[in-house]
Amino acid sequence: MENIGEKLPKFPSPENIEEKKKESAEKGKEESVENPPESPEGVEEKKEEGVEKGSLYLKKKKEGFLKKIQHLESPLAERIAGGLVSLPFLVAGMKLLSEIQNEIENLSTYPPSLSFGNILLKEGMLAGASTGSVMLIVFGAAVVKLSFDSVRAQEARKKDDEKKLKLEKLDE
């Protein structure tokens, strides 16, 4: 099995991060006299590499997936993210994954406190995945959890707004 773990960035411990921050702050002071900081153009170039590339990749993927599934959705299906994401498919996918998470958490082999990502990680480890693969699985699970939280927060805000609106109408 491909061991991409060796190629993945190594993460410093929290202590090392603090030390490195102090070192770089001191180094920055020394260097600022001899070497001027990176030019705005240089910063922009770097930003274009990372942010733009990431954004373009995500947009292309969303467009591609939408093309593949749009023939399966009803003509009235609601779209979000600039029309590139089918909301019914997204919500159905999230519900499916949430249900699986709940069922797995009920098994005695998994402590109930384990999050979705940890479950996938454990599954990956049991399946004998390499360190790199496991890291990618956890990263994926973590970002999916982030999206879950974001969509849930949006739903909660929407419900709150609807509730407020109803109360206002009753007051009138």
Next chain:
Amino acid sequence: MANKLPEDLDNFIKKFQDLFLAKGFTEKEFKKQLEELGVVIIMAFLNKLLEQKPPAQKFASEEEILSYLKKNFSQEEIKETMQSESKKISKEYLENVLGKI
């Protein structure tokens, strides 16, 4: 294998944040793209499942989609597909942003 379960996913993600900030991301951009990436992973996962067993007709609601998926796929199939798609998309995205890994 010496893998350890991360204590929580938020701390795990914070470790990635430093790498992204070094590439010119702001914290807001980092969080926004990660949320979008989560959506892309879910869409990739659904697309893979529906490619394997294409439905005969259009879905009218999210309940219909959910019911179709639950009827046609085992938990094992769902977990495996989620794992492989999540890994594939995450790797592609990280390579696009951080370079070859």
